Amino acid sequence: MKSTISFKEAKACPIQFVLAVNDTLNVISGKWKLPIIGSLLFEKRRFTDIQRNIPKITPRMLSKELKDLEINGMVKRTVYDTTPIMVEYELTESGKLLSDVLDKMLEWGLQHREATIAKN
Amino acid sequence: MKSTISFKEAKACPIQFVLAVNDTLNVISGKWKLPIIGSLLFEKRRFTDIQRNIPKITPRMLSKELKDLEINGMVKRTVYDTTPIMVEYELTESGKLLSDVLDKMLEWGLQHREATIAKN
DNA sequence: TATATCGATATACTTTTGTATAGTGACAAC
DNA sequence: GTTGTCACTATACAAAAGTATATCGATATA
Incomplete structure (x- = not known):
């Protein structure tokens, strides 16, 4: 019995493919996930720090x-017991790897914009 | 004056980066977009055909x-004036290129699952 | 004593997204 | 003439996502 699925297996089965891609999609879906991830991509940050970085978020x-x-x-x-209290947020290793996905999305997004502008 | 942004420029500016990635995200966000795109990835299909392929969609x-x-x-x-009427849906060139993005998402999703299971 | 900082939480509300269910018009087959 | 196919649309509703605004407790500073 196998608990995990390979890339090859998932690609071969449309249902598994959609399910697995959807896992990734869920992690980054919503109005604020990308701005937050973007804010943490290059440095760890504190709560208020992120808030200042994304002006309109409550x-x-x-x-x-x-x-x-x-x-x-x-x-x-990570919580540091200082006064005032300090809480640091940082991407995990997996979180950092997401930048590969975001780069591909950026690439496609830009080409798609070109492609659709060209048709008008 | 330039109307388009390069990959390099977007990567260098966090705001442009998030905006451009978000363009891509918006195209595939929602409960049914991925199943529909998945259904059209390898062949054109008709309305009822897609409906049968995604059983729970209304x-x-x-x-x-x-x-x-x-x-x-x-x-x-594309509408064909037959009886009964026939309407075909197919991915555009740009739509087909999205599979590169989906592959990256699949890859990350699978590695992320491994990585998070490993921590438990 | 009054005010500010940090990292939040509480309550009430609006907007967006998705569901359930029924029905349309053109035709064709039985 | 009833039933079925195709590609939808209409109406009403429920659930999820996001907003607005106020407040918390601990501590420090003026």
Whole structure:
């Protein structure tokens, strides 16, 4: 019995393919996930720091999204017992690897914009 | 004055980066976009055909999502004046290129699953 | 004593997204 | 003339996602 699926196997089965791609999609879906991930891509940051970096986000949403990302193994949260309290958020190894995916999305997004502009 | 942005430029500016990646994300976000794209990846299909391929989708959602995909330049719709009427949906060139992105998402999704299972 | 910082949480609300169910019009077959 | 196919649309509703605004407790500073 096998607990994991290979790339080859997933590609061969449309259902497995959609399910596995959807796993990735769920991690980055929503209005604020990308801005937060982007904010953490090059450096660890603190709560208020991220908030300042993403001007329109409310603390409620930032708190909720960071929790989601932590649960999904994208972000690591570290509390330092200083005064005032200090909480650091950083991407996990897996989280950092997501930049490969984002680069591909960027590439496609730009080519797609070109392609659709060209048709008008 | 330049109307388009290069990969290099977008990567260098966090704001442009997030905006451009978000363009791609928007195209594939939602409950039914991936199943529909998956259904069209290897062959053109007709409305009822897609519906049968994605058992739980309602015609309302299928119709709406196909319109979205068409507007976004992902899908081409062709009407044949036969009886009964025949409408074919197929991915555009740009739509087909999305499979590169989906492959990367699949790859990351599988490695991420491994990585997070390993930690438990 | 009053005000500010940090990292949040609480409550109420609006907007967006998706579901359920029924029905349309043109035709064709039985 | 009833039933079926195709590609949808209409209406009403439920659930999920996001917003607005106020507040918390611990501690420090003016």
